[in-house]
Amino acid sequence: MGKRPTLMDVAEAAGVSRALVSIVMRDAPGASEATRLKVQQAAKELGYRPDSRARLLRSSRTRLLGVSFSTSHPFHAEIVDAAYAGATLRGYDIALSAVANGRPESRAVESLLDLGCEALIVISPALGEDELAGYAARLPVVSLLRDDVGESLDSVSSDDDAGIRIALEYLTSLGHQRIAHVDGGDAVSSPQRREAFRAEMAGRGLESRVIPGGATEEDGLRAGRELLDDLPTAVVAFNDRCALGIWESFRAAGLRVPEDVSVLGYDDSQFARLSYVQLSSVSQDAPLLARAAVDRAIDRLEGSTPPAHLVRTPHLVIRNTTGPAPK
């Protein structure tokens, strides 16, 4: 297990100075084509890789974006995926830190800070507004999927009001009047969507019915059973997983979806897209949100724009679980 080669080793092998090797490795101007080749050759032979710790330490810019995500939320993985793409496109790199069992968000964020990230993207932060502001005083922080984070942070989120509105426009246009909402319990965007549902229903002169739910299939299942007593013609779920639970409870009761009752999800997650599921859903478009968050972080870093709260409008993806209201 030999030591890894350093700039110095390459310099000696190529018969030039350290600085010149550095110049070549960074593709910086100041080296002739001939020496460039010679150095690159030597570097390749030694299997040299620049030590990012040393590199990051010296250069004031690290070009590192920190992303904290949760292992228990598959949706986050889609975002991480898109964030990588967006960052490399703009010449930045991404450092990942997970919120896991026994590893609180604060720990995840701090480890990113120690790594020397220049900006932070926190997905669905559960931290308090004060703590977030504390971090935001030191570097640009973008909250993804949550917007009530105070004025010192950026946020990129999806317009829940619009999402619910679109959903209800669609359902009422299909003739639905008795529409229920299964909420997300104590999940992050739950209150927002619940209130949007109430307001929107009221605006249409319809009676709103809200059942306590949650973010998982289990929660949906429970809520769905509760709905059976007095079946609505359509249900708007807090998210897709919840919708699947609701659907399952209907199925178990011998009801057909969408003939007897329509079920609409939220998130347009991979679950919704499965060929045998084909759940109609309100799409937040994770990749788009991720790109927006990355761009926001970099813009804050490079320009001196003030924090902004970006809101994207979701759109409807109609599949097989919604249809005309039963007569």
Next chain:
Amino acid sequence: MGKRPTLMDVAEAAGVSRALVSIVMRDAPGASEATRLKVQQAAKELGYRPDSRARLLRSSRTRLLGVSFSTSHPFHAEIVDAAYAGATLRGYDIALSAVANGRPESRAVESLLDLGCEALIVISPALGEDELAGYAARLPVVSLLRDDVGESLDSVSSDDDAGIRIALEYLTSLGHQRIAHVDGGDAVSSPQRREAFRAEMAGRGLESRVIPGGATEEDGLRAGRELLDDLPTAVVAFNDRCALGIWESFRAAGLRVPEDVSVLGYDDSQFARLSYVQLSSVSQDAPLLARAAVDRAIDRLEGSTPPAHLVRTPHLVIRNTTGPAPK
């Protein structure tokens, strides 16, 4: 956006030298209780956090374990979760790198290398044996969930032969004779499980039937439809997601599970555990595997044990999708 405070700043604030602050921050011997308190106080007031880049650069040991995982595989998230726990328990930290869309495994691994990780844990590596060996020549590499990686790497995997054997022991004990296997297509452990199935069935004097499948619900759905023509009494799926697809296809055809046909999954993933799913499954116990991989990496690092191939025996989790063979 003020600069982050350094050791020097703390030293000045506390009226001592840099080195002393370093000693206090590391809890190293060589400082009196009085100065300790004074320094800690000053550090807290300035909001000082040691710069891990500088720290890592100087000290030869980084105590950093690199973990590469895939964003598209929810199962990996469970492993990452457990890996964090295992590493902190032994005083190590974890650096994460994802293989994502447009970010190949080699890139993920190299970024971990640049970060200064002392050992690597690669989950279900898709890299060639040669490339893996190349990395293994420089630092301990543990392959998780794949064991055909050559002699220079460690591997921690689950005994697929035993898993399939346990599954068939169980099913035959319930009276099943006509058992089909839906394989994983070109997924990593697929050939292993397929051959184990063939061998085990042959050993029992039963005719084995193998249907090409895959790792997702879609694949299961397709395979399940194929099975309908000549229905077996039990199906062993490549994994849980595949099993769910199979189940779904049976359901669509009006068949009851497990009364008409038993369906057995593999992985005991979160999907299998869902209350309305309750899929019987062969459990690989992700947390256990993750812990084993972390321990393996650290042992290699600290002792000078040679690479080993650890194999854990999976166990059966019986839920509601398997039952006695129909008469």
Next chain:
DNA sequence: TTTGCGTCTTAGATCGTTCTATAGACTGGC
């Protein structure tokens, strides 16, 4: 007073980079 020996503290080198300033080596214009 000097020496010796802990304990506490410090200056200075070091890790592998990047960056600034400067030294040489050419060109070309007059």
Next chain:
DNA sequence: GCCAGTCTATAGAACGATCTAAGACGCAAA
């Protein structure tokens, strides 16, 4: 044939920590 201007190459100081070796101090023994 000399000076300005460009290009290439180098030395040496950062970056923010750790680590080694040696200095300052107090106190007991010679």
